[in-house]
Amino acid sequence: MTNNESPSHPFDQAVALQQLNQGRWQGATSKAYANMVGPFGGTTGATLLQAVLSHEELLGEPVSITANFAAPVADGHFEVIARPLRTNRNSQHWWAEMVQEDQVVAFATVVTARRRDTWGSTEAEFPEVPLASDLPRSSREGRPPWTRNYDMRFVDGELLGQPDKDAPSRSRAWMRDEPPRPLDFVSLSALCDAFFPRIYIRRPKLVPIGTVSLTTYFHADGAQLASAGSDHVLGVAQANHFGKGFFDQSAEVWSRGGELLATTHQVVYFKE
């Protein structure tokens, strides 16, 4: 894309940043990615990552991001500030924050590194599930606008479905951007927040919830993500514990070919 073209995919529009000066950008929330209140957290975290990846001093590719959702993001404009906290020979630690009316509403720490070929092994198991093409697309009826930008096909653990007794909050779903868009770190980071809150899988009661902190580890490099193209990826998510106003959930994101692209964890506030 040249500077004269607008990004055409709604996701690229949602995470688009206009540079104000080095390490400082302006952006705006996207109606297409609106949630019940304010924007979908996945695009907020992805926008913070986008700022780091746009920074002139960037070294390498993302290894991890922890995004914290400190306060409601208001619909409209925001500023993003990103700076390296420490630059080593082959890795970098980053700070990024989203600011509205001089208040931090979200922030992230990011690790980037030059990745090298080493010994490798995957211990998590790629599950045997039907192909995406053999599953119906999940309904978006009565769901917030952001869900319209994802094609989700549930193997099990559909929202407000019947929980499985052995893995009661587990969901397994094929997911991709809608319309299809080639996978990259920024879109994968948003996908990692597209798993519905596990409490809604367990209980039919729609209580107020909000992710407070989301950590994603990237196991694939840019070339592997590019080779996943715009295919569906398989998400497997499950909670560990609910109690005293918070729960955590962990998830894996697999390529169609069975490569583990990312693991992701979050802690979520809930009322009641």
Place this chain on the structure above:
Amino acid sequence: MTNNESPSHPFDQAVALQQLNQGRWQGATSKAYANMVGPFGGTTGATLLQAVLSHEELLGEPVSITANFAAPVADGHFEVIARPLRTNRNSQHWWAEMVQEDQVVAFATVVTARRRDTWGSTEAEFPEVPLASDLPRSSREGRPPWTRNYDMRFVDGELLGQPDKDAPSRSRAWMRDEPPRPLDFVSLSALCDAFFPRIYIRRPKLVPIGTVSLTTYFHADGAQLASAGSDHVLGVAQANHFGKGFFDQSAEVWSRGGELLATTHQVVYFKE
């Protein structure tokens, strides 16, 4: 403890901070918690949490911490700076950093909250394992000094042991401070980094490694931790993926009575 008494437990000495002014403290690495090079990362992260919990403006109890290890911590003195980034009605987002010679060597973001009684459920499974008293204490021979401050009793997955084919990097071990010390958030956060790097469970080769980012979610409140006393807790740790110079590992920490106290995740650099 009064101001005239020194903390008597080696862990309390390791994480002791002397306030310089509001939000700023001085501390020093502890020889008792030395690692192969520099201090055990568990005490570094615990020291950052200690600063947040010592801050005059603290609201509530820790819900999550993500500590990043940005550069080697040198033996000797350091400063810690902590400040609230955002204070909401019932929760707070914190920044804490450890500085040596004007350079950030480690930093953390922390969420604290007033926890309330709500619906609860644990989906992770407390494993059936022998009692700590029926297992031998793990040898500390040839291991770095910090390991002497933990009593570890392995059910399986001992360091450089024979990997289990079905869960090759999994370790299950009863662990406690040595000498015994009542559990609290600060000591639990250090325990969450006491799991050996999974690559050493899988491979007998002692390649250089280093945790780059460690996230812990606290599921217990202070009263529950206090009731765990100085008993052993059960740690269950396993890797998900190794490749391109990094691996991740996830772990659960259970009380002897089967309460899930914390879940914890980290991404670790490795050479070769």
